[in-house]
Amino acid sequence: MSKPKFAMYWSGSCGGCEIAVINIHEKILDVDANFDIAFWPVAMDAKVKDVEALEDEEILLCLWNGSIRNEENEHMAHLLRKKSKLLVSFGSCATEGCVPGLGNLFPVAELIDTAYTTLTTDNPDNIRPQTVTQVPEGEITIPAMKDRVHTLAQVVDVDYFMPGCPPESHQIAAVIDLVIEVLQGKAELPPKGAVIGAGHSTVCEECPRQRNVKAIKAFRRIQDVAPLDPELCILEQGVPCNGPATRSGCKARCPSVGAQCIGCYGPAEGVVDYGARLVTAFASVIDSRDPEEIEQILDGIPDPAGQFYRFNLADSLFQAGASAFKKNEV
Numbered sequence: 001m002s003k004p005k006f007a008m009y010w011s012g013s014c015g016g017c018e019i020a021v022i023n024i025h026e027k028i029l030d031v032d033a034n035f036d037i038a039f040w041p042v043a044m045d046a047k048v049k050d051v052e053a054l055e056d057e058e059i060l061l062c063l064w065n066g067s068i069r070n071e072e073n074e075h076m077a078h079l080l081r082k083k084s085k086l087l088v089s090f091g092s093c094a095t096e097g098c099v100p101g102l103g104n105l106f107p108v109a110e111l112i113d114t115a116y117t118t119l120t121t122d123n124p125d126n127i128r129p130q131t132v133t134q135v136p137e138g139e140i141t142i143p144a145m146k147d148r149v150h151t152l153a154q155v156v157d158v159d160y161f162m163p164g165c166p167p168e169s170h171q172i173a174a175v176i177d178l179v180i181e182v183l184q185g186k187a188e189l190p191p192k193g194a195v196i197g198a199g200h201s202t203v204c205e206e207c208p209r210q211r212n213v214k215a216i217k218a219f220r221r222i223q224d225v226a227p228l229d230p231e232l233c234i235l236e237q238g239v240p241c242n243g244p245a246t247r248s249g250c251k252a253r254c255p256s257v258g259a260q261c262i263g264c265y266g267p268a269e270g271v272v273d274y275g276a277r278l279v280t281a282f283a284s285v286i287d288s289r290d291p292e293e294i295e296q297i298l299d300g301i302p303d304p305a306g307q308f309y310r311f312n313l314a315d316s317l318f319q320a321g322a323s324a325f326k327k328n329e330v
């Protein structure tokens, strides 16, 4: 009997999610034993036309990592949605836009101008990429960038969401085990739309650090707090830590080793807007009841966009900075 088909695809991403899958070590053999790998460009040679030739929903499980940054990403999202029974938004880029989503703070033309005019860019003719270029050998086309980064679910219907930048390998392994158990009739799939491979509380709930002091008079960068108390909550030592707003599931990996959580598992269960929840959490540890002073202390956070929306801007209530909505007026 033929095995069910598996696919994995990357779009606007860094490749880290693909590495995280490889990081499950020998568990990858279970994938091979239970699935026929139909399409996984990073791991094997297969062409888009091979996917186009499949029946609709012939792929049982497709893990999609990466944001929707250009027209090719969007085209592939529609194609793999059509060909897959279960489409998983895998990782922060697919689920929230992640760091590529910070591009939504600027119009596309400004992003391109910046990339092609940096101090280290050798571009004497001030060339910009064109979607169609004629060369002696024929016509070269590249996909056009979309006005904004979108999440996968903003473009197509998604069955499950798996957060993390990247998802932790133990969580990937657990999800693979679950799918195999479903195939063997030993378990049932979670309800459509569920978050899988993650917890249901916050990073703070998994964090071993003690929380008891609420007396922040200023926020500081972690390198300016030396030495950091190894037992005490990092946020309560004045270093912005995103644990209170971030979904659990990573076993509080960063605060456990002395680094603040930067929020890669996305909004905790029930959080509508990640940044708004985080501002509230930060305000709650500030040692002041004066709204102006609280605002002044919050203003001391060095990179507010990165702090509050590093992973989540494209999926936030804003979705983009105001200038990005001006499209290509630069």
Ligand code: SF4
Pocket: 012, 013, 014, 015, 016, 017, 018, 065, 066, 091, 092, 093, 094, 098, 099, 164, 165, 166, 167
């Ligand atoms: S979620 Fe993180 S690790 Fe995965 S592709 Fe995006 S940036 Fe890379």
Ligand code: SF4
Pocket: 203, 204, 205, 207, 208, 209, 210, 211, 232, 233, 234, 235, 236, 241, 242, 243, 244, 252, 255, 260, 261
């Ligand atoms: S704010 Fe950070 S350091 Fe403090 S308990 Fe939460 S995750 Fe741990």
Ligand code: SF4
Pocket: 165, 203, 246, 247, 250, 251, 252, 253, 254, 255, 260, 261, 262, 263, 264, 265, 266
């Ligand atoms: S502690 Fe925060 S930043 Fe670190 S892995 Fe967990 S969710 Fe991601």
